[in-house]
Amino acid sequence: MxxxxxxxxxxxxxxxxxxxxxxxxxxxxxxxxxxxxxxxxxxxxxxxxxxxxxxxxxxxxxxxxxxxxxxxxxxxxxxxxxxxxxxxxxxxxxxxxxxxxxxxxxxxxxxxxxxxxxxxxxxxxxxxxxxxxxxxxxxxxxxxxxxxxxxxxxxxxxxxxxxxxxxxxxxxxxxxxxDKDSIFAEVNTYQLDFSDVKGQENAKRALEIAAAGGHNILMIGPPGSGKTMLAKRLPTILPPLTFEEALETTKIHSVAGILPKDKALITERPFRSPHHTVSDAALIGGGTFPRPGEVSFAHHGVLFLDELPEFKKNVLEVMRQPLEDYKVTISRSKMSLEFPANFMLAAAMNPCPCGFFTDPNKECTCTTSQIQKYMAKVSGPLLDRIDIHIEVPAVKYNELSSDTKGEKSEEIRKRVVAARKIQLERFKGIKGIYNNADMGTREVRQYCKLDNASSELLKMAMTKLGLSARAYDRILKVSRTIADLENSDKILTHHISEAIQYRSLDRDIWGH
Known part of the structure; x- marks a missing residue:
């Protein structure tokens, strides 16, 4: 039979x-x-x-x-x-x-x-x-x-x-x-909100720009300054998932067996925060029968790497391919697999081993060589792929004790969505480019043209602040996003000057 x-x-x-x-x-x-x-x-x-x-x-x-x-x-x-x-x-x-x-x-x-x-x-x-x-x-x-x-x-x-x-x-x-419609009606059920964060207006602004342009962001500040708190709220201001994005994200979680049994579809952007002891296979994906890693679980969402210099060097180096190609290729002798990995990278780190190098209230106990060695753990090629570096100082007591509520995530998200619509219209017909962070050298030259005043300001900043060559394109991309948030066709001097502030790791104060 x-x-x-x-x-x-x-x-x-x-x-x-x-x-x-x-x-x-x-x-x-x-x-x-x-x-x-x-x-x-x-x-x-x-x-x-x-x-x-x-x-x-x-x-x-x-x-x-x-x-x-x-x-x-x-x-x-x-x-x-x-x-x-x-x-x-x-x-x-x-x-x-x-x-x-x-x-x-x-x-x-x-x-x-x-x-x-x-x-x-x-x-x-x-x-x-x-x-x-x-x-x-x-x-x-x-x-x-x-x-x-x-x-x-x-x-x-x-x-x-x-x-x-x-x-x-x-x-x-x-x-x-x-019923797909009823599932998507539950969108934006985040328990976290930007209004919970006291102070840190500069960091909030930087995160809004990062969300609006799809830029990767690195936050530098002493312990307890709110870096993790801010990063956890980043998904709440990103544009809502489309059905196609939700389907692709759910497929990854389904294959890995980590989709909650009461969920038919992932309707919120994922937030993944692996510990710094994570192996490269767990972060990127792999195994004898390859399965997705954390970068794929963060697809269409946020991957948060806290204490960035504490990650093993080889683990950070394997991040370069997904940050560049938005996918992970795992090759074995008998097979080759691809997992999608289009995520926003948010990272946080202390300015030095003890954490208080930039803190005006606490004395740093680290030597210059220790600080340089600590900062060197984050390689140049990885920093190349991070558009925004923002300093997150310790919160002052009067800000902590204030009853004033900050702006809600919902209001910030509206501005982010409006800026993303401008970018989708701008890059319509260009394959693989959906936001300002995706721009290559050709697109930067085409869409980030500067007038004489802006060009002079950028030239002066590059010279006086000791900014590296790699900062040039990053500043142009970020200033394009700032202009989009203001619904401005042209990049103006104040857009450039704000973007220059977001390259703090390129300045000479860090001993580069």
Whole structure:
């Protein structure tokens, strides 16, 4: 007897269909799984045997050969448990074979026959629809994310018995649908707000400019000055996610298995803050069977690196590719995977090892060589990709004790959205450029033209403040964003002078 079940697996953040073929014959009882299964798939036979028996079904004492096709791609994970179980039962006439032609089945089985959540339900539903499959059967906990996809019927069940009854026509079930409009109505449910931050008006302004132009930002200041507090509120002023962005972000979280089970879609921009002990594989992605890293989990959101010089040098160096290409390429001998990684980098650091080099109230105990060594931990090529450096001084007591509420995130976000619309219009038709931070040298020359007064001011700043050559394009990009926030077609002198303030690490005071 023979049966064929359609299932699916993920490769990167996309999915591909897998045919689970089962051959059953009268010989000494055994189960063999072929088709490059990993250890989790090989172990599935033990779970399947126990699940079938504990569901009150007699397990066939026959020789069973199970093939996972295509056989040249390595299969991993526990989501093949359910299709293998259904395939065995179909090959032995327990399940109606006629009902299996147009259904993708996946799910992990527990030993008592109940179904557990699987990874990658959303990209699998997208792939099934593209291949013309009409139905998909999943564990009930994975249904929400898959049901966001139009044009496919998604059924959720709690146990193996329920799936068998449904396939045999003994049980009816309604496909589950998720209303996208109601999900997006809940947008901007952040608990944090910029109005919570006392003082730090300069830093707030710098973050608004960073959000408006998509610029990476580095905050330098003593411990307790509010750098982390400010960074956590950065997503609250970024433009809302579009449906396409939300779908792409959700796919990454779904493949990694970190999407909350009560969420069908990620509608808020992600905020990721890995500890400085993070490995390069955890930050960028990798592993024997590559999975996304923190830079991909922050896709369309914010990646916050606190205590930047404390990160290992090799970890910071691997950040250069995603910051430049907005994607991560992971190569292995038999495969090459790409994960999207288009994020805003927000970083924070102390000005010196003790933290009080720029603090007027506390004395710094570090020597000049210690400060230089500390600052040198952040390499020039990484700093090249950070447009804004802002000093965040310690907050004064009268600002801390003041009852005055700062401006709300909602008001700042309106200005950011307006500036982004100007940029989208400006770069319409230019591939890969959506905001000012994306501009290359050619676009900078075209869209950041200066009048004589502005040009003279920039020339004087470069000379007098000892600004490095790399600061030149950064200042032009940031001044273009400041002009957009004011809805100004031209870059004026006050735009340039404000942008110059945001290159503090390029000045000679740091001992460069």
């Amino acid at each position: 023979f049966s064929k079940i359609l299932s699916s697996a993920t490769f990167g953040i996309d999915a591909y269909l897998v045919e689970v073929e089962t051959h059953s014959e009268k010989q000494l009882p055994s189960i063999t799984i072929v088709g490059l299964p990993d250890s989790a798939v090989k172990e599935s036979k033990e779970r399947v045997i126990a699940a079938i028996k504990n569901s009150g079904i007699e397990f066939p004492l026959r020789k069973l050969t199970i093939n996972l096709a295509p056989a040249d791609i390595k299969k991993e994970g526990s989501s093949f448990d359910l299709p293998i179980a259904i395939g065995i039962l179909a090959a032995n006439s327990v399940v109606n074979v006629d009902s299996l032609d147009d259904i993708v089945i996946l799910g992990e089985l527990s030993l008592d026959g109940t179904l557990r959540k699987v990874k990658g339900a959303l990209p699998i539903a997208v792939e099934a629809r593209q291949k013309g499959i009409r139905k998909i059967i999943l564990p009930i906990e994975s249904v929400k994310e898959a049901s966001i996809v139009d044009g496919i019927e998604v059924y959720g069940f709690e146990s193996l018995n329920e799936v068998i009854d449904f396939l045999n026509g003994d049980k009816t079930a309604e496909p589950i649908k998720t």
